[in-house]
Amino acid sequence: xxxxxxxxxxxxxxxxxxxxxxxxxxxxxxxxxxxxxxxxxxxxxxxxxxxxxxxxxxxxxxxxxxxxxxxxxxxxxxxxxxxxxxxxxxxxxxxxxxxxxxxxxxxxxxxxxxxxxxxxxxxxxxxxxxxxxxxxxxxxxxxxxxxxxxxxxxxxxxxxxxxxxxxxxxxxxxxxxxxxxxxxxxxxxxxxxxxxxxxxxxxxxxxxxxxxxxxxxxxxxxxxxxxxxxxxxxxxxxxxxxxxxxxxxxxxxxxxxxxxxxxxxxxxxxxxxxxxxxxxxxxxxxxxxxxxxxxxxxxxxxxxxxxxxxxx
Numbered sequence: 087x088x089x090x091x092x093x094x095x096x097x098x099x100x101x102x103x104x105x106x107x108x109x110x111x112x113x114x115x116x117x118x119x120x121x122x123x124x125x126x127x128x129x130x131x132x133x134x135x136x137x138x139x140x141x142x143x144x145x146x147x148x149x150x151x152x153x154x155x156x157x158x159x160x161x162x163x164x165x166x167x168x169x170x171x172x173x174x175x176x177x178x179x180x181x182x183x184x185x186x187x188x189x190x191x192x193x194x195x196x197x198x199x200x201x202x203x204x205x206x207x208x209x210x211x212x213x214x215x216x217x218x219x220x221x222x223x224x225x226x227x228x229x230x231x232x233x234x235x236x237x238x239x240x241x242x243x244x245x246x247x248x249x250x251x252x253x254x255x256x257x258x259x260x261x262x263x264x265x266x267x268x269x270x271x272x273x274x275x276x277x278x279x280x281x282x283x284x285x286x287x288x289x290x291x292x293x294x295x296x297x298x299x300x301x302x303x304x305x306x307x308x309x310x311x312x313x314x315x316x317x318x319x320x321x322x323x324x325x326x327x328x329x330x331x332x333x334x335x336x337x338x339x340x341x342x343x344x345x346x347x348x349x350x351x352x353x354x355x356x357x358x359x360x361x362x363x364x365x366x367x368x369x370x371x372x373x374x375x376x377x378x379x380x381x382x383x384x385x386x387x388x389x390x391x392x393x394x395x396x397x398x
Contacts (some may be wrong), residue, residue, distance in 0.1 A: 090385040096196050097381060100285050104374070107289025118290040122360040125283055126222075131251035132276035133191070134218050138255035139265060139273075141212040149334055150209070153324070154216035154346060159224040161320075162186030165312065166228055176229075177305055180359050180369050183229045185312035187221055188349040190214040192281045193377065197345060197384070202338075210342045215252065221354050222248040229359070284353045287360075288370055288377075302368050309372045313351050314383060321347035326398075341391075348387045350376035 110116045141147070166182035188194070191214055198210035226246060258264075265273070325340050335343075351373045359366035 090382075092200050094381060096200055097193075097377075100192065100196075100281075100377070103282055103285035104289040107286030109289070110286065111290040116290060118287065118360050118366075121283060121287050121290060122356075125280065125287065125354070127247055129276050129280040129283065130218060130222070131247040132273055133280045134215060134248050135251040135255045136270070136273040136276060137211050137215060138252055139259055139270070141208055141259070143212075143256075143259055146335060146339065147209055147212060150213040150339060150342060150346075151216035151219070153343075154213060155220055157320070158186040158216065158220040160186075161312070161316070162220070162225055162228050165308075166231075169308065172304070177302065177368060179229050179231055180355065181305055181309055181312075183221075183225050184309050184351050184355045184369065184372065185316070186225055186228070187217050187352040187354070188313060188317065188346070189352045189373075189377065190217040190346060190349055192284045192353050193380070194346065194349045195277075195281070197349065198342075201345060201388075202341070206338050206342060209339065210345065213342060213346060217352065218248060219252060221352070222246045288353050288356050288373055301371060305368050306372050306375065309351060310376060310379070313376060314348075314379070317347040318344070318387060329398075344391050345388075348380075348384055350380040350383075 107116075111118060162182050162185055165185040166178065169178040169181055172178055190210075194214060195207075195211055198207040202210065223246070264270075321343055325335075325343060328335050329340070353373055355369045355373055356366055359369040
């Protein structure tokens with residue numbers, strides 16, 4: 087029960103941001119395309135750069151973002167292959183995108199800070215880069231394919247600054263080059279703005295949601311099943327494989343992986359859906375429902391994980 091109430095109080099401000107975004111769009115006529123563009127092309131790259139520069143990189147920690155990037159990309163393309171003919175519009179593309187990622191940024195970082203000691207929380211934040219990298223490369227490509235040709239989609243991927251921000255910061259980190267404190271603090275401030283604007287964009291995306299007209303029950307069912315059932319099952323299978331066979335990771339990293347697998351649908355699903363005209367209202371409703379379900383779902387899954395862990 088303590089975990090449940092800790093999560094509840096941590097999550098409530100995020101939902102306030104969702105409501106503020108909805109009200110701002112409805113009454114102040116905020117342009118959602120402008121906010122989405124700021125998140126993808128300015129705030130996102132700054133968050134990627136800051137996080138990559140701040141973590142102490144070693145071989146075992148590198149396994150997590152590599153695993154989750156490959157896992158996300160594989161799951162996204164599998165869902166695209168399975169559902170590519172299920173709708174006549176870009177719904178299958180946004181479903182495939184959201185099946186491959188989760189709200190590891192806006193929601194996941196706050197959750198990691200609650201559950202983990204600072205050193206382990208830092209590992210989660212670094213692992214979260216896999217989601218941003220997926221969303222900026224293969225996930226972006228999967229979504230763009232619903233509105234653009236292959237050539238156009240690849241061209242859009244190559245222009246995403248988050249890719250180059252990660253590569254630059256990763257190189258500087260490996261070379262042992264650190265930023266001056268003033269610049270590091272400045273870059274770190276973008277994490278807060280990124281979280282606030284990202285959750286507000288979810289509310290902005292709901293502005294076009296009418297009474298039942300944009301509720302696609304088939305889309306909702308498959309999106310929620312992918313994130314809340316498929317993800318934790320497959321990640322737990324890998325944890326068991328490593329624990330009894332590979333022995334690459336430790337218990338702290340297993341916990342990071344499990345928490346990574348149970349966060350709700352990604353808020354950036356709405357961001358890319360808006361930018362690429364890929365059913366943003368459907369995406370916003372699915373993300374909102376997933377985040378609401380997570381108030382109960384996450385404490386339940388964490389309790390279940392601890393029970394099973396103690397048993398094995």
